[in-house]
Amino acid sequence: MEAILLETFLVVCETKNFTTASQILFATQPTITGRIRALEDYLGFELFIRRKGKKTLTLTSRGKEFIPIASRIIKLYEDIESFKNTSYNSLTISTIASYATPVVANICKKMNRDYGTNIKILTYQTREAYELVLKKEIDMAFVSQEIPTAGIEIQPLFSQKYYLVTATDSNSSSNFKSINLKKLDYSKEIFLNWDAHFLKWHNQFFPHPKLEVDSIQLLIDFLKDTGYWAIVQECNIPVLLNTINLKIYQLPILPPTRKCFILTNQFPDKELILVTNKFITVCKEYILQQFNALNPLF
Template sequence: MTHTGIEAFLAIARCKSITKAAEVLCICQSSISIRLQNLEKELGEELFVRQKGHREITLTPMGEEFYPLALQYEKLTEQINTLCTVHRKRLSVSALNSIGAYLLPVSCEKFMQKYPEVELNIQDFEVEAACKSILQGQTDIAFNTESANSDKIVTTPVFCEPMQFICSLDSGYGQVVVLEELSVKKEVFVDWFVGFSEWHGKCFGGDAFPQIRVNIMSQLKLFAEKKNNWAIVPRSVAKGLCEGSRLRICETDFELPKRQINCLYAKDRKQNVYASSFMDCLNEVLSDLEASEK
């Protein structure tokens, strides 16, 4: 009997759907079905009633008996993971690529200077994978633009930063960029947060499609440095990209949105003692960034 099998069983029981459970666990439907089949084979009985035409699946009598035992197993596993985390000098932090590339390195450096004995593990996760890792006790805190997809995870706003316009040093844009002079065909587009594409459509037109779309910061820098290419990026990314590169920051005659960053962590698990210390280091970096803009 495996941890993944029990995890799959509980997810299906809670979602009452194999498809939805697969989405919660960030795996394909065939994988969760195989996990369930292997568990049922080991137990010698089916755990769910499968009826064609029914949108929700229900527990069999065996499933009803097994469910509280699976909950006990889940709780015990969480307690063991918490015990290991508390006594081991380790902190696991997850962040989006854009946060991890420019904000976290300085925060991590400050943290390691203060706590050289702590093993710091940095992960690059989207929100679904981050939530799964938090629930499994493998990630202590995660930074994301989205909220948690589980009521077992707390979502707390950490900071909000303005977006800025960047372009290459040899581009023909003035220090104040006028909306009408911009061609979306020259834009290097990143879908920074939920709602950014909607703002973009209202600002530049719903039929305006950028020629280049990227997700990785190194790719953004490569294309943004091309003459007359441009991008709209969060302030921390703009500052990081422009240092020692052929890029510059310009003001705009149109209003740019802001990006909110949230901190995600487990609701019922005792928080890693070093998590708050890491947050202090991050806040120092944010304060320095704010001061540099004045």
């Protein structure tokens, strides 16, 4: 049963006249009478009493009984259309651990707060993330490597520098221009393996670290003890400063800057297009606001 037949029936019920109904529905009178006849044929009973010479229509008893049913069906059609046209507003996102806080967390907070987006955040390594995006098991992923892959769109987001940090007993943190790498106590390094480029640079100066961690929380626990130091991404420093005061040093010989890329499937499901585009827009807005720590790559 077509919705237009029910809509026509309800309008004719209100106007009690085919001519007036045709004007309201922007259709010819023969079209209106044809729709009513088609609906009656479908139902198997007459809806209106037709009298020659009478312009006003009268509902049959079955016609009166059918009004609430037709209204409910029309409401159901409207609900279906509304459901179809409501944009999907959920995302499953992957990030490597080193970008989770504060970058990805802050972007997701904004999406949830400003747009009501439901977000599930998972942690996967870069190569796993490529595979999951390709299989559409996750919608988007933040990674640190650009690996050209058929079916995946890779967008560069930002790069950032590294700094050497160590805890201080002072009541406030301080920044220093540079530090002599040769004067460092290598046994006190808390090593974080940021990526292959960083590892290659690191091994030129500190080839055999005694302590290695893979999370910022573990790093904080070690830094609280005197003498420990670590080389961190610039975006990690605000997280550390929430817990401990730091001496922050520039490195005299810089490692390659670390880049962040966002992955999406090249052929996304239609319902994801609006929300993924909005998410990427919010990402870029956030990065531009963090110009002191993140260098935009777009």
